[in-house]
Amino acid sequence: MTTARRERPAETGTPIIEVRAISKIYAGGVEALNDISLEVPRGKLTTLLGPSGCGKTTLLKIIAGLIPATSGEVLVSGRPVTGPGPDRAFVFQDFALMPWASVLRNVAFGLELRGVSRSERDEVARRHIAEVGLAGFEDRHPHELSGGMRQRVGLARALAVDADVLLMDEPFSSVDEQTRRKFQEDMLGLLSAHGKTVLFVTHSIEEAVYLSDRIVLLSRRPSRVAQVIEPEIRRGDDPEAIRRHPAYLDTVETIWQGLKRYLD
Amino acid sequence: MKIYGFRVPLMASLIVWIALWEVIGRTGAALVLPPFSSVVERMVEIVPTPTFLKALAMTGEAYLIGNLIAIGIGVPVGVLMGRSVVADRLLLPWVNIFLSAPLSALVPVIMVLFGLGMTTIVLTVVLFAVWIIVLDARAGVRGISPSLVEMARSYGATPLQAFAKIYLWAALPEILAGIRLGCIRAVKGVIIGQLLVSIVGFGHLFEIYFSNFLMEHFWALVLTLFAFAFAIAEGLGYLERRVEYYASSRQQ
Numbered sequence: 001m002t003t004a005r006r007e008r009p010a011e012t013g014t015p016i017i018e019v020r021a022i023s024k025i026y027a028g029g030v031e032a033l034n035d036i037s038l039e040v041p042r043g044k045l046t047t048l049l050g051p052s053g054c055g056k057t058t059l060l061k062i063i064a065g066l067i068p069a070t071s072g073e074v075l076v077s078g079r080p081v082t083g084p085g086p087d088r089a090f091v092f093q094d095f096a097l098m099p100w101a102s103v104l105r106n107v108a109f110g111l112e113l114r115g116v117s118r119s120e121r122d123e124v125a126r127r128h129i130a131e132v133g134l135a136g137f138e139d140r141h142p143h144e145l146s147g148g149m150r151q152r153v154g155l156a157r158a159l160a161v162d163a164d165v166l167l168m169d170e171p172f173s174s175v176d177e178q179t180r181r182k183f184q185e186d187m188l189g190l191l192s193a194h195g196k197t198v199l200f201v202t203h204s205i206e207e208a209v210y211l212s213d214r215i216v217l218l219s220r221r222p223s224r225v226a227q228v229i230e231p232e233i234r235r236g237d238d239p240e241a242i243r244r245h246p247a248y249l250d251t252v253e254t255i256w257q258g259l260k261r262y263l264d
Numbered sequence: 265m266k267i268y269g270f271r272v273p274l275m276a277s278l279i280v281w282i283a284l285w286e287v288i289g290r291t292g293a294a295l296v297l298p299p300f301s302s303v304v305e306r307m308v309e310i311v312p313t314p315t316f317l318k319a320l321a322m323t324g325e326a327y328l329i330g331n332l333i334a335i336g337i338g339v340p341v342g343v344l345m346g347r348s349v350v351a352d353r354l355l356l357p358w359v360n361i362f363l364s365a366p367l368s369a370l371v372p373v374i375m376v377l378f379g380l381g382m383t384t385i386v387l388t389v390v391l392f393a394v395w396i397i398v399l400d401a402r403a404g405v406r407g408i409s410p411s412l413v414e415m416a417r418s419y420g421a422t423p424l425q426a427f428a429k430i431y432l433w434a435a436l437p438e439i440l441a442g443i444r445l446g447c448i449r450a451v452k453g454v455i456i457g458q459l460l461v462s463i464v465g466f467g468h469l470f471e472i473y474f475s476n477f478l479m480e481h482f483w484a485l486v487l488t489l490f491a492f493a494f495a496i497a498e499g500l501g502y503l504e505r506r507v508e509y510y511a512s513s514r515q516q
Contacts, residue, residue: 066414084418096415100433110419113429161419 015039016165016197017063022072023222024058032058034222035072040165040214045191045198047208049255050218050226051262056201057093057169059223063199064090064167076165086114089158091168095150097142103129103153104138110161121160128156131190148179155187159194166191168200172207184211185239205259209233209251210242217255220262227258298480307484315469322465326382327454330389334446338394339439342401343431352402359402363395367453371460381464385457392453393446400442404435444500451493 017040024033032055040046048056061067063074065083074081076088084090089110097106104125105112111121129138132152142150151171158166172180188211191198202208208215209231217227231251233242242248282300289299310316345352345359371388378384412434416426432439458467466485473481 061414064418066418084420086420088418090415090418092411092415094409094411096409096411098412098430098433100436109429113416113419113421113425157419 014042016042016077017199018075019059019063020073020075022059022062022069022074024055024062024067025070031222033062033069034224036218036223036225037072038216038225038228040197040199042164042197043195044213045188045200045211046214046216047200047202047212048216048218049202049205049208049259050223051220051259052203054218054221054262055223056203056218059218060167060169060199060201064088066090086161087163088165088167089161089163091151091154091158091166091171093170093173095142095147095154095174097150097153097157099142102139102141103134103145106142106153107156107160109157114161124160125156128160129153131159132156133186146179148175148183151175151183155190159190159196163196165197165199168198170201170203172202172204180207181239187211205252205255206243209248209255210239215255217258229255296479298483302480303483303487306480307488310481310484311488319465319469322382323454323458326385326389326457326465327450330386330453331393331447331450333386334390334393334397334450335443337390338397338442338446339401339432340427342398342439342442343405343427343435345398345402346405346408346435347431355398356402359395359398362391363399367391368456368460371457375461380461384461385454385464388457388460389450389453392456393450396449397439397442397446400438400445401435404438404442405431407438408434440504444497444504447500448493448497451496455489 019036019038019040022033022036023031025031036059048059050056058067062069063076063081065081065085065088076085098109101109104122107129108116108121108125111124116124126135126138129135132155134149134152134156137145137149142153145153151174154171158168172183175183184207200208200211202211212231215229215231216225217229218224219226229251232247233245233251285297285300289297289302341355345355367388370391371384374384374387374391378387408431412430413426416430421429455466458465459470461467462471466489469485470482472478473485
């Protein structure tokens with residue numbers, strides 16, 4: 001499944017998201033982001049990594065159009081972001097599922113909002129539920145599922161709207177360790193099969209190195225881009241082999257050295 | 265409760281009080297208080313009369329319409345206040361004032377504006393019920409998880425869709441609690457409205473009984489209305505308990 005990562009359209013690698021000189025100062029004077037510029041290549045998985053409280057999530061939400069930037073602009077496929085749009089789908093840290101709705105309705109929700117007919121959106125939702133490995137759980141409610149399963153629902157919902165870009169805000173932080181690894185592998189396979197561009201926020205170095213084509217290292221608040229790293233890791237290998245590969249271990253170590261100075 | 269090893273049912277204390285009432289009534293010590301037994305006799309007598317049934321139907325109608333208006337206004341306004349700081353700042357002081365104000369004092373104003381009829385009674389019901397519904401809906405919406413709100417926005421929900429598909433459902437337990445409290449207050453509203461207007465429904469009956477000093481009739485009517493109010497409150501409480509499972513499962 002991960003081999004599909006090598007077979008992308010020709011445009012792969014050109015920037016789909018361009019962040020230009022974004023600054024964010026919250027009401028009250030807290031400066032979260034300071035003049036951040038970065039590019040997210042199409043069809044790749046880019047990670048925002050940084051010390052906790054550095055404004056990674058703020059940047060992700062600005063790109064999502066959920067909160068306005070104080071200055072600067074974000075372009076997605078060349079168009080400036082003024083609010084949420086169908087070209088971006090968000091995956092939330094706390095899943096953000098509707099507890100009163102079934103898995104099927106949760107996954108179909110984006111399509112429901114767009115006015116897609118019930119039979120059509122249910123069919124699309126069923127397909128994506130099966131893809132994330134939850135076939136048979138369509139009629140369950142979120143409180144009947146484990147944390148990992150709930151996030152699979154969140155991922156299926158994001159895939160169902162067929163956005164070009166998936167914005168993922170620490171999607172695995174509320175998922176237990178054993179489930180996480182399996183989920184990460186499944187997710188990589190799924191995303192590359194769909195050719196999605198992913199911008200992924202995490203505070204876990206290992207997770208970032210394991211998953212990413214490009215890692216954007218942010219400094220402490222007010223954040224700037226400290227470093228951009230492109231781990232040279234051959235995907236398609238056995239996941240366990242990747243985690244033992246010298247390139248993987250070296251990259252983890254480099255990032256750790258880079259981040260260490262932000263810790264008191 | 266147990267007395268000398270016997271289990272005494274909860275409502276048994278009522279028997280003591282009823283016996284006391286009966287005794288005082290029979291001594292004739294209190295002019296306004298006839299014996300309980302004759303009040304009950306009178307109850308059986310007046311409840312099936314056309315005047316009573318007409319008053320009941322009229323009261324029921326005013327109660328129902330008033331509550332529907334109160335819910336129809338109260339829930340959207342409460343949701344709006346929960347979502348918009350401006351609306352909240354503008355309206356919250358008024359809601360709090362009216363929530364604790366002696367509303368009966370305002371009924372004469374409604375009477376002057378809308379006359380001595382059904383409209384006034386319906387509006388009195390709304391006046392009594394709507395504030396707590398607003399306040400509870402507001403509290404419910406303010407308690408919605410922020411990420412659920414962001415989820416709706418990021419998947420492109422219009423404000424109307426967010427209201428109908430997210431806020432209303434996420435705040436449902438609080439909204440229902442507000443509606444239950446509103447319905448209980450509305451019972452006061454519908455009776456006080458009729459008493460003050462006093463030419464329609466139960467207000468008219470009270471007026472007739474009291475001015476002719478028919479104390480047995482008067483107490484029979486009071487007991488009947490108490491029983492109705494109690495039954496409504498209990499019925500709503502039962503409904504609310506049935507939705508409660510959902511409130512506990514809401515915290516993911």
